[in-house]
Amino acid sequence: MKNNEIKHSEPLFHISKRADIVWWKAWLVRLGAIVLALFVSAVLTVVLTGENPLDVFSSLIKGAIGTNRRIWVLFQNTAMLLCVALAVTPAFKMKFWNIGAEGQALIGAMATAAVMIKLTDVLPPMLLIPTMLVASIAAGALWGLIPALFKAKWNTNETLFTLMMNYIAIQIVSYFSGEWAVPKGSGKIGIINGTNYEGWLPAIGGKNYLLNIIIVAVITIGMYVYLKYSKQGYEISVVGESQNTARYIGINVKKVIIRTMIISGALCGLAGFLLVAGTDHTVTRDTIAGRGFTAIMVSWLAKFNPLYMVLTSLLIVFMERGAIQISTSCGLNNSFSEIITGIIIFFIIGCEFFLNYQIKFREKEGK
Amino acid sequence: MKKVFKVLALVLALSMVVAFAACGGTSEETTASADETTTGEAAELDLSKIKIGFICLHDENSTYDKNFLDAAKEAKAALGLTDDQVVIVTNIAESAACYDTAADLAEDGCNIVFANSFGHEDFMIQAAKEYPEVQFCHATGTKAHTEGLKNYHNAFASIYEGRYLAGIAAGLKLNEMIADGKITAEQAKMGYVGAFTYAEVISGYTSFYLGAKSVCPSVTMDVQFTGSWYDEQAEKEAAVTLMNKDCVLISQHADSMGAPTACETAGVPNVSYNGSTIAACPNTFIVSSRINWAPYYEYIIKAVAKGEEIAVDWCGGIKEGSVVLTDVNEAAAAEGTQKAIDDAKAKFLDGTLKVFATDTFTKDGAAMESYMADVDTDAAYTADTEVIKDGYFSESEFRSAPYFDVRIDGITLLNEKF
Numbered sequence: 001m002k003n004n005e006i007k008h009s010e011p012l013f014h015i016s017k018r019a020d021i022v023w024w025k026a027w028l029v030r031l032g033a034i035v036l037a038l039f040v041s042a043v044l045t046v047v048l049t050g051e052n053p054l055d056v057f058s059s060l061i062k063g064a065i066g067t068n069r070r071i072w073v074l075f076q077n078t079a080m081l082l083c084v085a086l087a088v089t090p091a092f093k094m095k096f097w098n099i100g101a102e103g104q105a106l107i108g109a110m111a112t113a114a115v116m117i118k119l120t121d122v123l124p125p126m127l128l129i130p131t132m133l134v135a136s137i138a139a140g141a142l143w144g145l146i147p148a149l150f151k152a153k154w155n156t157n158e159t160l161f162t163l164m165m166n167y168i169a170i171q172i173v174s175y176f177s178g179e180w181a182v183p184k185g186s187g188k189i190g191i192i193n194g195t196n197y198e199g200w201l202p203a204i205g206g207k208n209y210l211l212n213i214i215i216v217a218v219i220t221i222g223m224y225v226y227l228k229y230s231k232q233g234y235e236i237s238v239v240g241e242s243q244n245t246a247r248y249i250g251i252n253v254k255k256v257i258i259r260t261m262i263i264s265g266a267l268c269g270l271a272g273f274l275l276v277a278g279t280d281h282t283v284t285r286d287t288i289a290g291r292g293f294t295a296i297m298v299s300w301l302a303k304f305n306p307l308y309m310v311l312t313s314l315l316i317v318f319m320e321r322g323a324i325q326i327s328t329s330c331g332l333n334n335s336f337s338e339i340i341t342g343i344i345i346f347f348i349i350g351c352e353f354f355l356n357y358q359i360k361f362r363e364k365e366g367k
Numbered sequence: 368m369k370k371v372f373k374v375l376a377l378v379l380a381l382s383m384v385v386a387f388a389a390c391g392g393t394s395e396e397t398t399a400s401a402d403e404t405t406t407g408e409a410a411e412l413d414l415s416k417i418k419i420g421f422i423c424l425h426d427e428n429s430t431y432d433k434n435f436l437d438a439a440k441e442a443k444a445a446l447g448l449t450d451d452q453v454v455i456v457t458n459i460a461e462s463a464a465c466y467d468t469a470a471d472l473a474e475d476g477c478n479i480v481f482a483n484s485f486g487h488e489d490f491m492i493q494a495a496k497e498y499p500e501v502q503f504c505h506a507t508g509t510k511a512h513t514e515g516l517k518n519y520h521n522a523f524a525s526i527y528e529g530r531y532l533a534g535i536a537a538g539l540k541l542n543e544m545i546a547d548g549k550i551t552a553e554q555a556k557m558g559y560v561g562a563f564t565y566a567e568v569i570s571g572y573t574s575f576y577l578g579a580k581s582v583c584p585s586v587t588m589d590v591q592f593t594g595s596w597y598d599e600q601a602e603k604e605a606a607v608t609l610m611n612k613d614c615v616l617i618s619q620h621a622d623s624m625g626a627p628t629a630c631e632t633a634g635v636p637n638v639s640y641n642g643s644t645i646a647a648c649p650n651t652f653i654v655s656s657r658i659n660w661a662p663y664y665e666y667i668i669k670a671v672a673k674g675e676e677i678a679v680d681w682c683g684g685i686k687e688g689s690v691v692l693t694d695v696n697e698a699a700a701a702e703g704t705q706k707a708i709d710d711a712k713a714k715f716l717d718g719t720l721k722v723f724a725t726d727t728f729t730k731d732g733a734a735m736e737s738y739m740a741d742v743d744t745d746a747a748y749t750a751d752t753e754v755i756k757d758g759y760f761s762e763s764e765f766r767s768a769p770y771f772d773v774r775i776d777g778i779t780l781l782n783e784k785f
Contacts, residue, residue: 067471067474067475069467069470069471069474070471073467073471174594178563178594178784180746181563182744182745182746183509183565183566183741183744183748184565184566184741184748184772185563185564185565185566185568185569185772186485186563186565187562187563187565187594187595187596188461188485188486190486190488190489191489191490191493194489194492194493279462279463280462280463281463281489282462282489284460284461284462284486286460286461286462287462289460289462289464324456324458324459324468327426327456327457327458328454328455328456328457331455333426333427333457334426334457334458
């Protein structure tokens with residue numbers, strides 16, 4: 001009562017933007033997030049299933065890297081996811097919300113398969129794989145170009161447009177799955193050229209997936225250099241930051257949008273090519289298996305840095321591969337391992353908050 | 368900042384404690400089922416070396432996959448196999464993922480690897496070539512008899528006989544509706560939700576139709592295809608389309624609960640597939656035919672244990688217990704359904720009844736005397752084998768998977784495009 005000053009009531013804590021964080025602190029926070037995520041998953045495992053969480057985690061690790069073959073599969077799947085993630089990155093960096101990677105990759109896969117089915121007997125064997133490659137890249141680029149053109153000319157909403165293009169690609173594949181089904185009416189194309197292996201990517205050193213992995217590794221470095229050191233990469237960043245600034249300094253924004261989406265689509269098409277020619281040797285509606293969407297997460301988590309994307313895609317594929325083993329060895333439904341994956345990714349994304357902001361607690365009163 | 372770290376450290380420490388505590392708590396459970404005694408016939412066989420891997424397209428949420436998973440559990444219990452001897456992998460796509468999984472199971476010590484989806488076939492063959500000492504068995508496939516691999520096998524069941532029996536239940540229900548004056552004999556039209564215009568589906572709906580026709584001669588049928596083996600929404604919509612076209616009874620060959628639940632909502636009787644749907648459809652479910660895969664599983668496991676060769680094509684029937692019907696739901700079925708089914712079943716067993724006897728159906732108004740079917744799968748769909756003999760279309764005799772793909776009179780396909 002004596003004190004009639006207006007008391008400034010300070011909340012228990014407040015949040016302020018961090019200027020910068022030392023690299024080791026940043027990694028410590030990330031590590032903490034993963035440990036915390038594992039802890040929450042462990043509690044959830046015990047509460048919901050009664051399984052021993054250590055069993056679950058050890059299955060997860062075994063499933064991902066338990067044998068030589070699993071390690072190869074892990075790297076192969078990482079490479080494929082990474083390839084699509086690299087493809088969407090320039091578009092996202094430009095703030096062009098390309099959620100059509102699934103369709104762009106699928107149409108690339110379809111083009112590859114179509115060339116294998118229709119041109120194997122027509123083309124000289126030497127030209128088959130190059131034709132497949134060109135067809136897939138062209139198809140993917142076209143799938144990226146169409147929404148970009150509409151965006152540049154009429155400022156259409158690229159999110160909806162690219163999303164719709166996915167469905168068109170899926171339906172095209174469905175149509176041809178019926179048309180080219182073997183046996184008749186089954187709705188499945190089946191393995192193409194299964195007897196003569198024409199149009200199949202060669203297994204380097206007896207390793208089926210090595211070529212895919214090498215190609216994606218090269219693309220990763222290429223994309224890193226392109227975004228970081230090339231003039232075009234710089235233009236992408238500027239357009240992404242502010243289109244007005246870009247215009248002011250004389251960048252042709254429309255041209256950059258169209259060019260970038262062609263690159264984005266073309267790389268997706270290439271991913272489709274690698275999936276069909278390198279691993280599946282057939283095409284179905286599910287050939288891309290959701291990678292077009294997961295890739296967005298990979299790209300964002302890595303803050304559009306192609307080198308970090310190696311880590312983020314590895315993490316996500318590691319979790320996916322492990323998840324299969326969890327459901328097998330612990331008898332749990334796949335959905336449960338997806339919950340765990342979700343928790344871990346949630347924590348990793350969440351910890352970015354602590355890297356960008358800090359929490360300041362209220363100072364003790366009467367100091 | 369320091370506080371954040373303090374909190375983090377605390378949580379870290381706590382998580383360790385909980386993880387280890389949980390470890391101590393549940394570890395003894397896993398060893399419980401290791402040494403169980405084997406029973407009956409299996410006791411004479413040494414099954415200890417057996418390890419079988421199952422690859423499933425989806426999980427138990429799909430009626431198709433659930434049917435395989437239940438059979439795997441049944442066979443496991445019947446033969447007294449341990450948890451370690453049976454490895455079940457679910458949600459494996461029809462892509463290189465299937466090859467990776469099959470090869471992984473082979474390396475994991477499985478001597479039998481089984482895959483349940485049609486699109487798995489090529490990837491199973493790929494793995495079979497790489498692991499000649501492991502037996503690869505595949506349900507619904509068509510290529511084993513032409514592939515010429517010693518360790519790759521196809522299996523199916525003469526489910527067309529089961530469909531025929533289920534069709535009898537449907538025909539009796541139609542008769543009941545006619546007798547009650549709900550419909551006239553001409554209005555006895557059934558609807559069928561199919562996946563693709565694939566021989567397996569055509570064989571299935573035709574035998575269902577013929578079963579109904581054997582008791583209700585005026586019956587006709589409309590078939591609506593969904594273009595997908597599993598699409599709940601599309602199956603539901605197809606069922607509704609059929610009802611709007613005045614179909615008074617629905618059956619389906621697609622793997623979701625779409626059609627049965629649509630029937631329950633509309634109060635239209637349903638003859639189901641893959642297993643009983645009585646829990647979700649207590650008022651409309653009549654009966655369901657299904658393939659029981661347990662006899663095949665037991666057969667391949669015993670064959671491997673004895674060191675015998677597995678048949679290239681295996682087609683189980685009613686006798687083997689591969690083709691089964693669920694209990695008839697008295698609340699929805701017509702009177703006398705169970706007895707009619709039992710009578711027909713007896714005739715199948717003594718060989719006096721043939722589903723595709725050529726005097727029971729016509730194609731373009733005439734009875735069929737000859738038919739070349741595409742038994743050896745090829746991209747050109749070459750019709751390569753004469754399949755009509757002794758007055759019937761001999762389904763599943765030249766390979767296990769069905770090849771009856773004739774459009775017979777009385778059945779209207781609403782959308783042939785799939």
